[in-house]
C-alpha cells in the first residue's frame with residue numbers, strides 16, 4: 351500500500367502526520383508507505399514565512415460572526431470540516447506535539463516562542479513518526495489513473511512513481527499552469543487569481559498621511575455588496591491593513607476582472623451611519639463653539655487626518671465651530687460616511703498571500719475530499735477553491751482538510 355502526497359506544505363505534511371496517527375490507531379499491520387513529493391528544495395517553505403516568520407497557525411474564532419465572513423470561498427465545506435477538526439483540535443494537536451501556543455488579543459493564535467520553526471519541527475516529528483519519506487526536487491508534471499487502479503506520477507526531473515492512493519496538496523498557484531499536471535484528470539478548475547493584497551489609489555490623495563492607522567473604518571466597493579470593516583493602514587502606495595485585506599479577499603475575483611480599477615468608498619466612522627455621524631459632529635462642535643474646526647478632532651482620528659478629511663470635504667479647517675452652517679455640517683457628515691476614492695491597482699510590492707480559485711469543490715466529496723471522478727485521489731489545502739481572510743484561517747483550512755483526508759483513507763484501509 352503506497353500513498354503519495356504531492357506537495358510538502360502545510361496540508362501535505364499535516365496529512366502525512368495525521369495519516370500515521372490514524373493508521374497506528376486502526377491497528378493495521380500491513381505496511382503502508384507514505385511518500386511526499388515536493389517540488390522545492392525543502393518542505394514547509396511557505397509555513398516558515400507565515401505570519402512574518404511567527405506562523406499564525408489558527409484563530410480562536412471568538413470574534414467570528416459566521417464562517418462565510420472568514421471563508422469567502424469554501425464556507426460550506428469549512429463549516430462541515432470544522433465540526434470534524436476545529437481550531438481547538440488544531441491547537442490541541444500542536445500543543446500535544448510540544449508547541450505551547452498563545453492566543454493574542456486579536457484572536458490570532460501563534461506559537462508561544464513566536465517562531466514558525468516550532469510548528470515546522472512539530473510537523474516534521476509527526477511525519478517521522480508516520481515513517482513518511484520526503485522526496486524534494488520532485489515537481490509533479492502529470493498524474494494519470496492506471497487501468498489496473500492507482501495512479502502514475504511523472505515528475506519534471508524525469509522520475510516516475512506509482513501509488514495506490516494520491517493526495518494532492520500543491521497549494522495555491524497564481525498561474526493557471528500550476529494546475530497543469532492535473533490535465534489528464536479532466537477536472538473543473540476555477541482560474542486562480544490573487545487574494546489578500548493592498549490597493550493603490552489614483553493620485554493617492556492620502557499619501558502625506560502614510561503610516562497612519564485608523565481603527566474601525568468601513569470600506570466598500572460602490573455598486574456591489576462587497577464591503578469590509580476594521581483597521582485601515584494608509585501606506586506610501588495606497589491603503590492596507592485588516593479592513594483592506596479583508597475587502598481584497600471578498601472582492602478578489604471582482605477586482606481581477608475589473609483590472610484592479612474600481613471606485614472605493616470609506617466610512618471614516620465605521621459602523622455609524624450619516625445621521626449618527628451628524629449627531630456626533632453636532633455634539634463635538636456644539637460643546638466647543640469658540641474652537642477652530644481643525645482643533646475639534648474626533649477621538650478616533652489624528653489631527654492631521656482630520657484636517658485632510660475636512661479639506662477633502664471642502665470645509666475650511668480654520669472655521670470656528672459656532673460659524674459652521676448647519677448645511678455644511680450635514681454635507682460633512684454625508685461625505686465622512688461615504689468618501690469616495692479611485693482604486694488604481696493592486697500593490698505591486700506585495701506578494702499575494704493566498705490564491706482564490708483552484709480545483710472546484712464540486713469535484714470532491716465534502717466529507718472525505720476524495721475526487722468524485724477518480725476514486726482514491728484526494729485534494730486538501732489551497733489547491734482547492736477554498737481561501738480565507740487573514741487571521742490564521744488559511745492554515746486552519748489546511749489542517750482541517752488534511753485531517754479529513756487522513757481519516758477517510760485510514761477508514762478505507764481499516765475496512766479493506
Ligand SMILES: Cc1cc2nc3c(=O)[nH]c(=O)nc-3n(C[C@H](O)[C@H](O)[C@H](O)COP(=O)(O)OP(=O)(O)OC[C@H]3O[C@@H](n4cnc5c(N)ncnc54)[C@H](O)[C@@H]3O)c2cc1C
Pocket residue numbers: 356357358359360361362387388389390393394395396397399400401402405406407408488489490491519520521522531701702703704730731732733741742743744745746748
Ligand atoms: C507570506 C505569506 C504569509 C502567510 N501567513 C499566513 C498566516 O500567518 N496564517 C495563515 O493561516 N495563512 C498564512 N498564509 C497562507 C498559508 O501559508 C497558506 O494558505 C497555506 O500554506 C496553504 O497550505 P497548502 O499546504 O495548501 O499549500 P502550501 O503550504 O503552499 O504547500 C504547497 C506545497 O506544494 C509544493 N508544490 C507545488 N506544486 C507542486 C508540484 N507540481 N509538485 C510537487 N510539489 C508542488 C510547493 O512547493 C509547496 O511546498 C500566508 C501565505 C504567505 C504567502
